[in-house]
Amino acid sequence: MSQPILSLKNATIYQENNAVLTDIDLDVTRGEFIYIIGKTGTGKSSLMKTLYGDLKLQKGEGEFVGYELGKLKERDIPYLRRKIGIIFQDFKLLPDRSVHENMLFVLKATGWKEKTEMEVKIAEVLDKVGMKQALGKMPHQLSGGEQQRIAVARALLNDPEVILADEPTGNLDPQTSVEVMQLLRQINQLGKTIIMATHDYALIMKFPAKTLKCDEGTLFEVVQRTV
Template sequence: MADTAHILDYQKVQIARREHILFDDFDLQLSAGEFLYLTGSVGAGKSTLLKTVYAEVPITKGKAMVLGHDLNQLTKRRLPLLRRKIGIIFQDFRLLPDQNVYGNLDIVLRAFGMGRSAERKEKIDEVLEEVGLGNKGYKYPHELSGGEQQRVAIARALVGNPELILADEPTGNLDIENGLAIVGLLHQLSSERGTAVLMTTHNRLVLERYPARCIEVGNI
Protein backbone atom coordinates (compact mmCIF):
# COMPACT_ATOMS: atom_id res chain seq x y z
CA MET A 1 0.00 0.00 0.00
CA ALA A 2 1.36 3.46 -0.91
CA ASP A 3 2.43 5.79 1.88
CA THR A 4 -0.35 8.33 2.22
CA ALA A 5 2.27 11.06 2.81
CA HIS A 6 3.49 10.55 -0.74
CA ILE A 7 1.64 12.55 -3.37
CA LEU A 8 3.71 10.73 -5.99
CA ASP A 9 4.71 7.09 -5.58
CA TYR A 10 6.37 5.15 -8.41
CA GLN A 11 7.33 1.55 -7.66
CA LYS A 12 9.29 -0.62 -10.12
CA VAL A 13 8.05 1.52 -12.98
CA GLN A 14 9.05 1.06 -16.60
CA ILE A 15 8.85 4.00 -19.00
CA ALA A 16 9.51 3.53 -22.70
CA ARG A 17 9.63 5.78 -25.73
CA ARG A 18 8.65 3.53 -28.62
CA GLU A 19 11.03 0.56 -28.41
CA HIS A 20 13.55 2.46 -26.27
CA ILE A 21 13.28 1.75 -22.54
CA LEU A 22 14.23 4.88 -20.59
CA PHE A 23 13.49 3.65 -17.07
CA ASP A 24 13.12 0.15 -15.71
CA ASP A 25 12.40 -0.92 -12.13
CA PHE A 26 12.41 2.78 -11.32
CA ASP A 27 11.27 4.03 -7.90
CA LEU A 28 10.38 7.63 -7.09
CA GLN A 29 8.53 9.12 -4.15
CA LEU A 30 7.62 12.73 -3.53
CA SER A 31 6.04 14.04 -0.34
CA ALA A 32 3.51 16.84 -0.01
CA GLY A 33 5.26 20.20 -0.01
CA GLU A 34 8.65 18.75 -0.96
CA PHE A 35 11.06 20.26 -3.50
CA LEU A 36 12.88 17.62 -5.58
CA TYR A 37 15.36 17.98 -8.43
CA LEU A 38 15.75 15.46 -11.24
CA THR A 39 19.12 15.77 -12.94
CA GLY A 40 20.76 13.91 -15.80
CA SER A 41 22.21 14.36 -19.25
CA VAL A 42 20.23 15.50 -22.29
CA GLY A 43 18.29 12.49 -23.58
CA ALA A 44 18.19 10.76 -20.21
CA GLY A 45 14.39 10.92 -20.19
CA LYS A 46 13.75 13.63 -17.59
CA SER A 47 11.05 15.38 -19.63
CA THR A 48 9.43 12.07 -20.55
CA LEU A 49 9.32 11.15 -16.88
CA LEU A 50 7.47 14.39 -16.08
CA LYS A 51 5.01 13.66 -18.88
CA THR A 52 4.07 10.37 -17.20
CA VAL A 53 3.09 12.29 -14.06
CA TYR A 54 0.27 14.08 -15.88
CA ALA A 55 -0.50 11.00 -17.98
CA GLU A 56 0.64 12.29 -21.35
CA VAL A 57 3.07 9.35 -21.62
CA PRO A 58 1.87 5.97 -20.30
CA ILE A 59 3.56 3.81 -17.70
CA THR A 60 4.37 0.48 -19.35
CA LYS A 61 4.98 -1.53 -16.17
CA GLY A 62 4.91 -1.08 -12.43
CA LYS A 63 2.79 0.86 -9.95
CA ALA A 64 2.33 4.62 -10.29
CA MET A 65 0.18 6.74 -7.98
CA VAL A 66 -0.10 10.52 -8.37
CA LEU A 67 -2.28 12.64 -6.07
CA GLY A 68 -4.46 9.66 -5.24
CA HIS A 69 -4.87 8.54 -8.87
CA ASP A 70 -3.60 5.20 -10.11
CA LEU A 71 -2.08 6.03 -13.49
CA ASN A 72 -2.60 2.48 -14.71
CA GLN A 73 -6.35 2.73 -14.06
CA LEU A 74 -6.89 6.36 -15.02
CA THR A 75 -9.78 6.89 -17.44
CA LYS A 76 -10.17 9.78 -19.87
CA ARG A 77 -13.12 10.99 -17.83
CA ARG A 78 -11.03 11.26 -14.66
CA LEU A 79 -7.90 12.64 -16.33
CA PRO A 80 -8.97 16.31 -15.89
CA LEU A 81 -9.38 15.68 -12.14
CA LEU A 82 -5.70 14.78 -11.95
CA ARG A 83 -4.45 17.57 -14.19
CA ARG A 84 -6.31 20.26 -12.28
CA LYS A 85 -4.10 19.45 -9.28
CA ILE A 86 -0.89 19.89 -11.30
CA GLY A 87 0.75 23.08 -12.53
CA ILE A 88 3.28 22.77 -15.36
CA ILE A 89 6.15 25.13 -16.23
CA PHE A 90 7.99 24.60 -19.51
CA GLN A 91 11.44 25.72 -20.64
CA ASP A 92 9.99 27.62 -23.61
CA PHE A 93 7.25 29.41 -21.59
CA ARG A 94 4.40 28.48 -24.03
CA LEU A 95 2.46 31.67 -23.52
CA LEU A 96 -0.30 32.61 -25.96
CA PRO A 97 1.20 35.45 -28.06
CA ASP A 98 -2.18 37.02 -28.91
CA GLN A 99 -3.21 37.27 -25.25
CA ASN A 100 -1.81 39.66 -22.68
CA VAL A 101 -0.59 38.44 -19.30
CA TYR A 102 -4.07 38.68 -17.81
CA GLY A 103 -5.56 36.74 -20.72
CA ASN A 104 -2.98 33.96 -20.45
CA LEU A 105 -4.07 33.36 -16.86
CA ASP A 106 -7.77 34.02 -17.35
CA ILE A 107 -8.07 31.29 -19.97
CA VAL A 108 -6.89 28.76 -17.38
CA LEU A 109 -9.47 29.83 -14.81
CA ARG A 110 -12.25 29.76 -17.39
CA ALA A 111 -11.21 26.25 -18.37
CA PHE A 112 -11.47 25.30 -14.69
CA GLY A 113 -15.03 26.59 -14.64
CA MET A 114 -14.55 29.78 -12.61
CA GLY A 115 -17.42 31.75 -14.09
CA ARG A 116 -17.47 35.12 -12.30
CA SER A 117 -15.10 37.62 -13.92
CA ALA A 118 -14.57 39.52 -10.66
CA GLU A 119 -13.50 36.32 -8.91
CA ARG A 120 -11.10 35.48 -11.75
CA LYS A 121 -9.61 38.98 -11.69
CA GLU A 122 -9.04 38.79 -7.94
CA LYS A 123 -7.26 35.45 -8.31
CA ILE A 124 -5.11 36.65 -11.21
CA ASP A 125 -4.11 39.82 -9.37
CA GLU A 126 -3.15 37.71 -6.37
CA VAL A 127 -0.83 35.34 -8.26
CA LEU A 128 0.75 38.13 -10.31
CA GLU A 129 1.69 39.85 -7.05
CA GLU A 130 3.18 36.58 -5.80
CA VAL A 131 5.50 36.32 -8.80
CA GLY A 132 6.44 40.02 -8.80
CA LEU A 133 4.39 41.09 -11.82
CA GLY A 134 1.57 42.96 -10.15
CA ASN A 135 1.75 45.84 -12.64
CA LYS A 136 2.32 43.81 -15.83
CA GLY A 137 -1.10 42.25 -16.47
CA TYR A 138 -1.77 44.42 -19.51
CA LYS A 139 1.46 43.51 -21.35
CA TYR A 140 1.81 40.93 -24.11
CA PRO A 141 4.50 38.21 -24.06
CA HIS A 142 6.66 39.94 -26.69
CA GLU A 143 6.80 43.03 -24.46
CA LEU A 144 8.35 41.06 -21.58
CA SER A 145 11.87 39.84 -20.90
CA GLY A 146 12.57 36.12 -20.77
CA GLY A 147 12.62 36.18 -16.98
CA GLU A 148 9.28 38.00 -16.89
CA GLN A 149 7.74 35.53 -19.34
CA GLN A 150 8.81 32.65 -17.12
CA ARG A 151 7.26 34.42 -14.12
CA VAL A 152 4.00 34.60 -16.08
CA ALA A 153 4.33 30.88 -16.77
CA ILE A 154 4.78 30.29 -13.04
CA ALA A 155 1.72 32.40 -12.29
CA ARG A 156 -0.23 30.36 -14.84
CA ALA A 157 0.87 27.17 -13.07
CA LEU A 158 -0.16 28.58 -9.68
CA VAL A 159 -3.51 30.10 -10.59
CA GLY A 160 -5.40 26.83 -10.13
CA ASN A 161 -3.92 26.23 -6.64
CA PRO A 162 -2.10 23.01 -7.60
CA GLU A 163 -0.78 20.48 -5.11
CA LEU A 164 2.15 19.69 -7.41
CA ILE A 165 4.19 21.83 -9.80
CA LEU A 166 6.23 20.20 -12.56
CA ALA A 167 9.03 22.46 -13.79
CA ASP A 168 10.82 21.17 -16.89
CA GLU A 169 14.21 22.93 -17.21
CA PRO A 170 12.61 26.28 -16.24
CA THR A 171 15.99 28.07 -16.43
CA GLY A 172 16.98 26.63 -19.81
CA ASN A 173 16.16 29.75 -21.87
CA LEU A 174 17.34 32.28 -19.29
CA ASP A 175 20.66 33.86 -18.37
CA ILE A 176 22.31 32.86 -15.10
CA GLU A 177 20.92 35.74 -13.04
CA ASN A 178 17.33 35.34 -14.21
CA GLY A 179 17.55 31.54 -13.97
CA LEU A 180 18.64 31.67 -10.34
CA ALA A 181 15.91 34.21 -9.58
CA ILE A 182 13.28 31.87 -11.05
CA VAL A 183 14.49 28.91 -8.98
CA GLY A 184 14.58 31.07 -5.87
CA LEU A 185 10.98 32.10 -6.56
CA LEU A 186 9.92 28.47 -6.97
CA HIS A 187 11.52 27.57 -3.63
CA GLN A 188 9.83 30.52 -1.96
CA LEU A 189 6.41 29.67 -3.39
CA SER A 190 6.81 25.99 -2.49
CA SER A 191 7.63 26.94 1.10
CA GLU A 192 4.89 29.55 1.48
CA ARG A 193 2.15 27.57 -0.26
CA GLY A 194 3.18 24.05 0.81
CA THR A 195 3.16 23.05 -2.86
CA ALA A 196 5.39 20.19 -3.97
CA VAL A 197 7.78 20.93 -6.83
CA LEU A 198 9.41 18.37 -9.13
CA MET A 199 11.99 20.17 -11.25
CA THR A 200 14.33 18.88 -13.95
CA THR A 201 17.64 20.65 -14.40
CA HIS A 202 21.21 20.15 -15.55
CA ASN A 203 22.35 23.45 -14.01
CA ARG A 204 24.79 22.64 -11.20
CA LEU A 205 24.85 26.26 -10.03
CA VAL A 206 21.12 26.01 -9.29
CA LEU A 207 21.73 22.95 -7.11
CA GLU A 208 24.51 24.70 -5.21
CA ARG A 209 22.61 27.94 -4.66
CA TYR A 210 19.23 26.35 -3.81
CA PRO A 211 19.93 22.87 -2.44
CA ALA A 212 17.16 20.27 -2.11
CA ARG A 213 16.84 16.52 -2.51
CA CYS A 214 18.23 15.47 -5.87
CA ILE A 215 17.90 12.30 -7.93
CA GLU A 216 20.14 11.74 -10.92
CA VAL A 217 18.63 9.77 -13.76
CA GLY A 218 20.31 8.35 -16.82
CA ASN A 219 19.90 6.00 -19.75
CA ILE A 220 19.87 2.34 -18.80
Protein backbone atom coordinates in the same frame (compact mmCIF):
# COMPACT_ATOMS: atom_id res chain seq x y z
CA MET B 1 3.37 9.38 8.28
CA SER B 2 1.35 11.13 5.59
CA GLN B 3 0.58 9.47 2.28
CA PRO B 4 3.20 10.33 -0.40
CA ILE B 5 1.95 12.76 -3.03
CA LEU B 6 3.81 10.69 -5.65
CA SER B 7 4.56 7.00 -5.43
CA LEU B 8 6.14 4.90 -8.18
CA LYS B 9 6.79 1.16 -7.71
CA ASN B 10 8.69 -0.95 -10.27
CA ALA B 11 7.67 1.63 -12.85
CA THR B 12 9.05 1.63 -16.38
CA ILE B 13 8.92 4.91 -18.30
CA TYR B 14 8.57 4.67 -22.06
CA GLN B 15 9.30 7.21 -24.78
CA GLU B 16 7.39 5.92 -27.80
CA ASN B 17 8.21 2.19 -27.60
CA ASN B 18 11.58 2.53 -25.92
CA ALA B 19 11.97 1.99 -22.18
CA VAL B 20 14.03 4.99 -21.04
CA LEU B 21 13.81 4.33 -17.27
CA THR B 22 13.19 0.90 -15.73
CA ASP B 23 12.26 -0.40 -12.27
CA ILE B 24 11.74 3.04 -10.76
CA ASP B 25 10.83 3.19 -7.07
CA LEU B 26 10.14 6.69 -5.85
CA ASP B 27 8.16 8.31 -3.05
CA VAL B 28 7.76 12.08 -2.84
CA THR B 29 6.19 13.52 0.30
CA ARG B 30 4.16 16.72 0.48
CA GLY B 31 6.25 19.85 0.69
CA GLU B 32 9.45 18.34 -0.74
CA PHE B 33 11.63 20.07 -3.33
CA ILE B 34 13.22 17.55 -5.67
CA TYR B 35 15.61 17.97 -8.59
CA ILE B 36 15.72 15.44 -11.41
CA ILE B 37 18.98 15.68 -13.35
CA GLY B 38 20.59 13.79 -16.20
CA LYS B 39 21.82 14.26 -19.75
CA THR B 40 19.42 14.91 -22.62
CA GLY B 41 17.70 11.68 -23.60
CA THR B 42 18.05 9.96 -20.21
CA GLY B 43 14.33 10.19 -19.42
CA LYS B 44 13.82 13.39 -17.40
CA SER B 45 11.15 14.83 -19.68
CA SER B 46 9.53 11.44 -20.28
CA LEU B 47 9.16 11.01 -16.52
CA MET B 48 7.57 14.47 -16.29
CA LYS B 49 5.22 13.70 -19.20
CA THR B 50 4.16 10.47 -17.50
CA LEU B 51 3.30 12.44 -14.36
CA TYR B 52 1.11 14.96 -16.17
CA GLY B 53 -0.62 12.39 -18.34
CA ASP B 54 1.07 12.99 -21.71
CA LEU B 55 2.64 9.51 -21.67
CA LYS B 56 0.89 6.47 -20.24
CA LEU B 57 2.46 4.45 -17.44
CA GLN B 58 2.51 1.05 -19.17
CA LYS B 59 4.38 -1.00 -16.60
CA GLY B 60 4.54 -0.90 -12.80
CA GLU B 61 2.47 1.09 -10.35
CA GLY B 62 2.18 4.83 -9.99
CA GLU B 63 -0.01 7.09 -7.93
CA PHE B 64 0.16 10.86 -8.25
CA VAL B 65 -2.08 13.43 -6.52
CA GLY B 66 -4.65 10.69 -5.93
CA TYR B 67 -4.70 9.29 -9.48
CA GLU B 68 -3.45 5.87 -10.56
CA LEU B 69 -1.23 6.66 -13.53
CA GLY B 70 -1.51 3.22 -15.08
CA LYS B 71 -5.33 3.44 -15.16
CA LEU B 72 -5.56 7.06 -16.28
CA LYS B 73 -8.29 7.60 -18.86
CA GLU B 74 -8.39 10.44 -21.36
CA ARG B 75 -11.27 12.07 -19.46
CA ASP B 76 -9.27 12.00 -16.17
CA ILE B 77 -6.34 14.02 -17.52
CA PRO B 78 -7.91 17.52 -17.18
CA TYR B 79 -8.79 16.71 -13.53
CA LEU B 80 -5.29 15.42 -12.84
CA ARG B 81 -3.84 18.61 -14.35
CA ARG B 82 -6.08 20.75 -12.17
CA LYS B 83 -4.15 19.40 -9.19
CA ILE B 84 -0.74 20.20 -10.63
CA GLY B 85 0.95 23.28 -12.05
CA ILE B 86 3.31 22.79 -15.00
CA ILE B 87 6.15 25.14 -15.93
CA PHE B 88 7.99 24.62 -19.22
CA GLN B 89 11.36 25.75 -20.52
CA ASP B 90 9.77 27.76 -23.36
CA PHE B 91 7.06 29.41 -21.20
CA LYS B 92 4.20 28.30 -23.53
CA LEU B 93 2.30 31.58 -23.19
CA LEU B 94 -0.26 32.21 -25.93
CA PRO B 95 1.53 34.84 -28.06
CA ASP B 96 -1.60 36.55 -29.41
CA ARG B 97 -3.15 37.17 -25.97
CA SER B 98 -2.27 39.53 -23.15
CA VAL B 99 -1.05 38.26 -19.79
CA HIS B 100 -4.57 38.78 -18.45
CA GLU B 101 -6.11 36.80 -21.34
CA ASN B 102 -3.54 34.02 -20.90
CA MET B 103 -4.61 33.69 -17.26
CA LEU B 104 -8.33 33.82 -18.08
CA PHE B 105 -7.85 31.12 -20.72
CA VAL B 106 -6.44 28.69 -18.14
CA LEU B 107 -9.12 29.44 -15.55
CA LYS B 108 -11.96 28.98 -18.06
CA ALA B 109 -10.37 25.79 -19.39
CA THR B 110 -10.27 24.36 -15.87
CA GLY B 111 -13.89 25.14 -15.08
CA TRP B 112 -13.94 28.58 -13.43
CA LYS B 113 -17.15 30.52 -14.16
CA GLU B 114 -17.43 33.49 -11.80
CA LYS B 115 -15.83 36.60 -13.34
CA THR B 116 -15.07 38.39 -10.06
CA GLU B 117 -13.45 35.28 -8.55
CA MET B 118 -11.30 34.89 -11.66
CA GLU B 119 -10.10 38.51 -11.50
CA VAL B 120 -9.25 38.18 -7.79
CA LYS B 121 -7.30 34.97 -8.45
CA ILE B 122 -5.36 36.47 -11.37
CA ALA B 123 -4.38 39.53 -9.28
CA GLU B 124 -3.33 37.24 -6.40
CA VAL B 125 -0.99 35.02 -8.43
CA LEU B 126 0.57 37.93 -10.37
CA ASP B 127 1.20 39.69 -7.07
CA LYS B 128 2.88 36.55 -5.74
CA VAL B 129 5.43 36.57 -8.58
CA GLY B 130 5.86 40.37 -8.61
CA MET B 131 4.24 40.85 -12.04
CA LYS B 132 0.98 42.72 -11.32
CA GLN B 133 2.11 45.55 -13.58
CA ALA B 134 2.22 43.18 -16.59
CA LEU B 135 -1.52 42.44 -16.66
CA GLY B 136 -2.23 44.19 -19.98
CA LYS B 137 1.05 43.37 -21.71
CA MET B 138 1.56 40.92 -24.55
CA PRO B 139 4.16 38.16 -24.07
CA HIS B 140 6.54 39.67 -26.69
CA GLN B 141 6.69 42.88 -24.61
CA LEU B 142 8.20 40.94 -21.69
CA SER B 143 11.74 39.67 -21.13
CA GLY B 144 12.37 35.93 -20.86
CA GLY B 145 12.56 36.17 -17.07
CA GLU B 146 9.28 38.10 -16.92
CA GLN B 147 7.59 35.55 -19.18
CA GLN B 148 8.78 32.73 -16.92
CA ARG B 149 7.42 34.59 -13.87
CA ILE B 150 4.07 34.79 -15.67
CA ALA B 151 4.35 31.04 -16.39
CA VAL B 152 4.95 30.42 -12.67
CA ALA B 153 1.90 32.56 -11.83
CA ARG B 154 -0.17 30.59 -14.34
CA ALA B 155 0.97 27.33 -12.71
CA LEU B 156 -0.36 28.62 -9.37
CA LEU B 157 -3.85 29.54 -10.63
CA ASN B 158 -5.61 26.38 -9.46
CA ASP B 159 -3.73 26.25 -6.16
CA PRO B 160 -2.02 23.02 -7.24
CA GLU B 161 -0.77 20.35 -4.87
CA VAL B 162 2.43 19.94 -6.90
CA ILE B 163 4.40 22.04 -9.36
CA LEU B 164 6.24 20.18 -12.13
CA ALA B 165 8.98 22.39 -13.57
CA ASP B 166 10.58 20.99 -16.72
CA GLU B 167 13.88 22.86 -17.31
CA PRO B 168 12.26 26.14 -16.12
CA THR B 169 15.55 28.08 -16.34
CA GLY B 170 16.75 26.46 -19.60
CA ASN B 171 16.18 29.60 -21.71
CA LEU B 172 17.27 32.16 -19.12
CA ASP B 173 20.56 33.89 -18.36
CA PRO B 174 22.30 33.00 -15.05
CA GLN B 175 21.05 36.02 -13.08
CA THR B 176 17.43 35.56 -14.21
CA SER B 177 17.71 31.82 -13.49
CA VAL B 178 18.64 32.63 -9.89
CA GLU B 179 15.62 34.96 -9.58
CA VAL B 180 13.23 32.30 -10.91
CA MET B 181 14.78 29.73 -8.54
CA GLN B 182 14.35 32.07 -5.58
CA LEU B 183 10.70 32.41 -6.56
CA LEU B 184 10.26 28.62 -6.76
CA ARG B 185 11.95 28.14 -3.38
CA GLN B 186 9.62 30.75 -1.82
CA ILE B 187 6.62 28.87 -3.24
CA ASN B 188 8.06 25.63 -1.86
CA GLN B 189 8.47 27.23 1.59
CA LEU B 190 4.73 27.97 1.54
CA GLY B 191 4.18 24.19 1.47
CA LYS B 192 3.99 23.41 -2.25
CA THR B 193 5.71 20.27 -3.52
CA ILE B 194 8.05 21.02 -6.43
CA ILE B 195 9.61 18.48 -8.80
CA MET B 196 12.08 20.17 -11.11
CA ALA B 197 13.95 18.65 -14.06
CA THR B 198 17.14 20.56 -14.78
CA HIS B 199 20.68 20.26 -16.14
CA ASP B 200 21.83 23.50 -14.50
CA TYR B 201 24.28 22.18 -11.90
CA ALA B 202 25.24 25.70 -10.79
CA LEU B 203 21.68 26.24 -9.58
CA ILE B 204 21.67 22.91 -7.73
CA MET B 205 24.84 23.91 -5.90
CA LYS B 206 23.37 27.32 -5.04
CA PHE B 207 19.96 25.98 -3.96
CA PRO B 208 20.66 22.46 -2.63
CA ALA B 209 17.79 19.98 -2.35
CA LYS B 210 17.20 16.26 -2.77
CA THR B 211 18.60 15.33 -6.19
CA LEU B 212 17.70 12.31 -8.32
CA LYS B 213 19.68 11.38 -11.41
CA CYS B 214 18.50 9.66 -14.59
CA ASP B 215 21.40 7.64 -15.98
CA GLU B 216 21.72 4.41 -17.96
CA GLY B 217 18.04 3.59 -17.66
CA THR B 218 17.71 4.08 -13.93
CA LEU B 219 16.87 6.78 -11.40
CA PHE B 220 18.88 7.13 -8.20
CA GLU B 221 19.55 9.70 -5.50
CA VAL B 222 22.88 11.51 -5.65
CA VAL B 223 24.72 13.08 -2.76
CA GLN B 224 25.05 16.80 -3.40
CA ARG B 225 28.85 17.06 -3.61
CA THR B 226 29.11 14.28 -6.23
CA VAL B 227 26.77 15.96 -8.72
